[in-house]
Amino acid sequence: MLALKRMMKMGTGEFDVTIMQTPNYGESKGYNPIFRLTMEGSSHQDIVDKVYKKFNVTDSIPRDYEGRFIATGDVLMIDEGTVGITYYRLEFGGWKKINRVAVR
Numbered sequence: 036m037l038a039l040k041r042m043m044k045m046g047t048g049e050f051d052v053t054i055m056q057t058p059n060y061g062e063s064k065g066y067n068p069i070f071r072l073t074m075e076g077s078s079h080q081d082i083v084d085k086v087y088k089k090f091n092v093t094d095s096i097p098r099d100y101e102g103r104f105i106a107t108g109d110v111l112m113i114d115e116g117t118v119g120i121t122y123y124r125l126e127f128g129g130w131k132k133i134n135r136v137a138v139r
Contacts, residue, residue: 047077052086055110056102066110069102083111083123083130 052074055066070090076082089095090105110133111123123130 047075049073049075050079050082051114051116052082053112053114054086054090054102054105055112057108060103060106061108063108068112070097070100072097079113079121079123080130082113086111087125087130 050073052072053068054070056069057063057065058067074082074085076085087105090100090102105125107125107127109125111125111130113121113123115121120135122133122135124133125131
């Protein structure tokens with residue numbers, strides 16, 4: 036039922052989110068998973084906005100987070116189980132949906 040609600044964009048649901056960053060800021064290859072969490076939201080746009088806000092304010096970053104602030108070029112992987120996996124990269128104009136091939 037939860038998957039059906041998500042596909043119809045009704046209500047909120049839980050999303051499995053993985054933050055991926057390169058070893059050095061500005062690189063375009065070598066993405067590694069940095070942190071994984073579960074967030075509740077109504078859509079992918081809602082989730083990427085919440086992740087950006089949470090990981091760019093020092094007081095809201097979890098203690099076990101070892102990455103840097105979310106910046107241009109960083110990738111979020113949103114896993115919805117049977118619905119699929121979607122990748123977003125932060126670019127100058129905001130979050131853009133990308134193909135998995137771009138994450139090397």
